[in-house]
Amino acid sequence: MYCSFVPPYLLRRLSLLEDAPVAEAAQRALGRDALIRRRRNAVCARIGEHPGILPPAGPGGEGLHPTRRISDAQHQERLPGVRVRTEGEAEVQDPAVNEAYDGLGYTFDLYAQAYGRNSLDGAGEILRATVHYGEDYDNAFWNGTRMVFGDGDGKVFQRFTKSLSVVGHELTHGVMQHTANLVYQGQPGALNESVSDVFAALVEQHRFGQTAEEASWLIGAGLFTDQVNGSALRSMKAPGTAYDDDVIGKDPQPATMAGYVDTRGDNGGVHLNSGIPNHAFYRLAVLLGGNAWERAGQIWYDTITGTRLGRESGFAAFAEATAAAAESRYGKDSEELKAVTAAWTEVGVLE
Amino acid sequence: MRIDVRRTGGFAGLTTQWAVDVAQPELGDVWMPLIDSCPWDDVPDDANEPDRYVYSISAGEREVTLPEHHLTGPWRALVDRTRDAARTGGLGEAGALGETAGGFEAAGSGPQPPVGRDDDVDDDVLEPDRPVTDPSRWATEPGQRLFPPPADGPVEDGR
Incomplete structure (x- = not known):
């Protein structure tokens, strides 16, 4: 109603x-x-x-431009807050505002230039962000229409706009909502999380021109204060090694199905078991080499925008969908399909 | 009465827990009105928003799991009171069991109920793998001791 x-x-x-x-x-x-x-x-x-006809791969996005709107919650937990910078306006004094604005732009650029996608919905949706949410708020999230950033408590976390990968991660939840829309619980939830990490890493690599071999594959690098013994929140290259600290503990992510975590917290461990598909993507990217957003990223993009996933697909169904996507685009004898199968086998999802 | 708040999820996927043990008369005077005002049996069953926290709250026998966007009104007041009491070492006669961070319910740590159930939080999985309370950064002022320690072991009192 x-x-x-x-x-x-x-x-x-x-x-x-x-x-x-x-x-x-x-x-x-x-x-x-x-x-x-x-x-x-x-x-x-x-x-x-027309199963043989896929949207074209490779450089695209000519004429596509973002429309960004950044708001300031002024340390309240009320959204959207006060509008502080809109598309085309000059930089402001507040670094959080500028980091969010720039991060939205770099994320838009990856989707537009690598996959020809015009914003989150493919139809130019406005990119909305709110900074300075809450008091000492140690988090960033996607609320269905906008990305929201806390400033951190200053003891463990700094402001969440400091890492471009956080911006790429949250905006990808927006893309996910318009595509496969995987349920945010259990295995589909971990896949939802993993897809956000995958494209977050690709946003950074695309921005800085890094190949799969050169990239750090870290998610949330630079968020911890120097009091925390850790480089980032997650490592796609080596899940479980991003931090090891007296206060916050050790990075609990598994890299393979042997370490799969059964838990009722965190919507069924969506931020834990995402390590497994994260690592599968990393392995695919290094098996193929070069720019990960090109072939590896294209296969993942085809998977979430295609017809093969249901909202409740688990790891095995997702793995099969990526293999089918690789075969559709690159052929059944392609090195891409072989690499996809090898990557999922390494992490124990496919046998 | 033991009151527990366990926060999981969020972008970082870190677990933080605040716990207090409250005795009479403070329990009846201050805490029970707040606890009774929470709608324990009327919990919304909708999906969480991506990267938001999940709160598991228990007070005595009553337990609930809430997505962050439903942590409003009396729920928010109960969580804030529990957190503050756990951090400051007690409000009145509330015994602070402290704040712990890190860890999760490990795979294979006993029988696991189906993912997504809101009830039946086991006490034995509430203690993180690496319980740590660092007075200088999380729970209390330097030099302060958390009191009393939990029944199943002492709380670390610093680095």
Whole structure:
């Protein structure tokens, strides 16, 4: 039930307009999920009718530009806060605002230039962020429409905008919401988390021009204060080694199914077991070599935007979907398909 | 009565726990009105937002698991009171069991209920693998001791 001065039939027409802000507002009023699902199903149906025809790989994104809006919660837990910088406006004094603005831009660039995707929804959705959320808030999250950053407590964590990978991670939750939309619980939840880490790493590598061999594969580097013995929150290259500290403990992520964690906390360990698909992606990237956002990233992107995943897919179904995506794009005798299979086998998801 | 708040998840996936043991008359005067005002049997069953915290709260026999965006009203007041009491070494007669960070319920640590159940939090999995309380950074002022220690072992009192 929603209340609106604009009748639904008009909202439906507005939602199809080229004018992204108007269309977006109308979609929200109509019930965003239903519309997003219809649009995605339409795209998937077209691909399904022509299984050999995939969206082109490689450089794209000409003419695609982000629309960014940064707000300041002023240390309250109220959203969206006060608007402090919008698209095209000059830098401000506040580094958190500028880091969020720049990070949104670099994330937009990866999706646009590597995969031809126009923002989170593929239709130019406004990128919204709020900084300075809460008091000593040790977290960043995606609330369904915007990314939200805390300043950290200053003892363990610094402000969460300091790491570009956090921005890339949160925005990818936005892409996920418009694509495979994996349930945020258990194995699909860990995959949801892992996909965010994968594209977060790729945002940084794309930004800094790093190959798979050169990249750190760390998520959240630079967030810890110098009082914490740790380099980052997670390591895709070596899950379980990102930190080892007297106060916060040791990085608990497993790298393979042998270390799979059964827990009821953290929505069923979504930030723990994500280490397994994270490491599979890392292994694929180094097996293929070169720029990870090109072939390895393309296979993962095809997987989450394709038709093979259900909302409750687990690790094995996801692995099979990546193999199918690699075969569709690169062929059944391709080194890409072999590498995908080898990577998932190494982490114990495929036999 | 033992009151536990266990916060899991968040971007970092770190676990933090605050616990207090409250005796009469403070229990009846201060804590029970707050505990009774929480809707323990009316817990929303909706998905968490990505990277937000999950709170597992228990007071005596009552237990609940809440996504962060539902931590409002009396729930928020109960969590804030428990955290503050655990950190400061007690409000009135509340015995602070302290704050611990790190760890999780390890795989294979006994029989595991189905993922996602909101009830039946076992006491034996509440203690993190590496219980640590560093007075200088988390729980108390330097030199302060957490009192009393939990029944199953002493709380570390610093680095």
